[in-house]
Amino acid sequence: MRKMNWSPECKTGFDEIDSQHRLLFAISNELLDIENPVRQQDEIKYLLHHLLDYTTIHFKTEEEYFQKHNYPSYKEHKQRHEEILLEIKNTIKNSKSMTELKNNLDTMLDKWIKIHVLIEDKKFSTWAESKNIIQKQS
Numbered sequence: 001m002r003k004m005n006w007s008p009e010c011k012t013g014f015d016e017i018d019s020q021h022r023l024l025f026a027i028s029n030e031l032l033d034i035e036n037p038v039r040q041q042d043e044i045k046y047l048l049h050h051l052l053d054y055t056t057i058h059f060k061t062e063e064e065y066f067q068k069h070n071y072p073s074y075k076e077h078k079q080r081h082e083e084i085l086l087e088i089k090n091t092i093k094n095s096k097s098m099t100e101l102k103n104n105l106d107t108m109l110d111k112w113i114k115i116h117v118l119i120e121d122k123k124f125s126t127w128a129e130s131k132n133i134i135q136k137q138s
């Protein structure tokens with residue numbers, strides 16, 4: 001199964017955000033590792049509960065950083081956070097079986113976490129570098 005590997009290019013330069021991203025990768029990898037969605041449905045439910053809770057906490061943390069530093073793209077980024085949370089909830093709601101849920105999660109997790117970390121949060125990181133809020137990331 002596709003594994004989400006942490007690499008230096010994932011770093012935003014904000015330690016708290018980076019460590020939360022690592023944990024999000026870890027929870028997602030646990031979900032991606034599930035081999036038998038029917039037999040492991042309790043595990044899927046448990047992990048999804050954590051994923052939703054932790055993603056909500058993570059987005060709040062990021063939004064606090066955006067506000068603290070007057071990030072000009074705050075509104076758009078916050079809107080993306082809301083869309084992602086809705087997408088996870090809809091995936092859970094609209095999947096008709098555990099196997100379908102697992103397949104949908106595999107596609108969605110891989111996509112949204114990578115886009116979120118490598119593209120959207122990188123924009124904040126690059127902006128913060130340009131304002132000397134953080135040091136230039138390698």
Ligand SMILES: [Fe+2]
Pocket residue numbers: 017021058062116117121
């Ligand atoms: Fe993030």
